[in-house]
Amino acid sequence: MFLVxxxxxxxxxxxxxxxxxxxxVIDLLSNKYNINLNRKKFRGEYGNGILEGExxxxxxxxxxxxxxxxxxxxxxxxxxIPNNKIIIIYDDISLDIGKIRIRPKGSAGGHNGIKSIxxxxxxxxxxxxxxxxxxxxxxxxxxxxxxxQNKDKENIEKVFEVVxxxxxxxxxxxxxxxxxxxxxxxxx
Numbered sequence: 001m002f003l004v005x006x007x008x009x010x011x012x013x014x015x016x017x018x019x020x021x022x023x024x025v026i027d028l029l030s031n032k033y034n035i036n037l038n039r040k041k042f043r044g045e046y047g048n049g050i051l052e053g054e055x056x057x058x059x060x061x062x063x064x065x066x067x068x069x070x071x072x073x074x075x076x077x078x079x080x081i082p083n084n085k086i087i088i089i090y091d092d093i094s095l096d097i098g099k100i101r102i103r104p105k106g107s108a109g110g111h112n113g114i115k116s117i118x119x120x121x122x123x124x125x126x127x128x129x130x131x132x133x134x135x136x137x138x139x140x141x142x143x144x145x146x147x148x149q150n151k152d153k154e155n156i157e158k159v160f161e162v163v164x165x166x167x168x169x170x171x172x173x174x175x176x177x178x179x180x181x182x183x184x185x186x187x188x
Contacts, residue, residue: 001055002171003081004029005072007090007113010062018133019065019144021156022089025131025163026058032164042074043067052172057081068113069120076121086126087170088117089163091144095132098155098187100163103128104175127175129166131159158187 006022014020030037035049035058044061057079061071076086084104090113095101105125108115118124134152136143148156162185169178 001057001079001081002051002085002087003057003059003072003075003079004051004087004167005059005061005068005075005089007065007068007088008060009064010060014145016147017145018091018093018148021091021131021133021160023060025089025160025167026060028160028164029167030058042078043071044075046075052168054171056171065113065116067116069116069118072117073120083121083123083125084127084175086121087167088114088126088128089167090114090128090130091133092130093133093135093140093144095130095134096186097132097134097148097152098159099132100159100166100185101130101132101183102166102170102175102179103130104179127170129163131156131163155187162187 006026008020008023033049033051035047037045037047037058039046043063044059046057046059048057059075061068063071104127108118162182166178166182169181
C-alpha cells in the first residue's frame, strides 16, 4: 500500500493558496481514481482506493501545515506503511512556478510541514514531490498564503497534471523513473 499525502491547511480561507498545492493534487487524484475522501481519522481526511493497480491511501492532514507529521505518522503506524511507499506532495518556494522536483529523501529545506514529518517519522527517507510556487517578492507568509493569479494560475493547473503523472509513475515504475521523466520538465 502507498500513502499519498498532500500538504496544506484546512479551511475555506486557505483553499487554492500556494501553501495548499498538495491538497489540490490529492483532490485531483481523488476525482480521477474515484477515491472518496469522506473518511476522518489520523487527524485528517482520507480515502482508500486503487491507483495504477496498487492499493493507495490518499490523505489530507487537517492539523495545519506545521503539525502535518502527526497525521502522517498515525496513518503510517496504523497501516504499517514502509517509508519507500510514502509520497508527500507540497509547495516549494525555491522552485519557479512550472517546475516540480522529485526526491527519494532529503532535508526539510525550511518547509515546516516536512520538518514535522521528518521529526514524527524519525527519518528523512520518504518520497517527496515538490511543486514550485515561486519565491516571495515581499513577506513569505503573505506569499505562501496568497493565491495564484493570471498566467501563474493557468500554469499551476498544467503542473498539477504533471504531478498526477509523476505519482502514477512512482507507483507503477518507481521513484527513479519518475525523477528521470519529470525533474527537468518546465511548464510555461
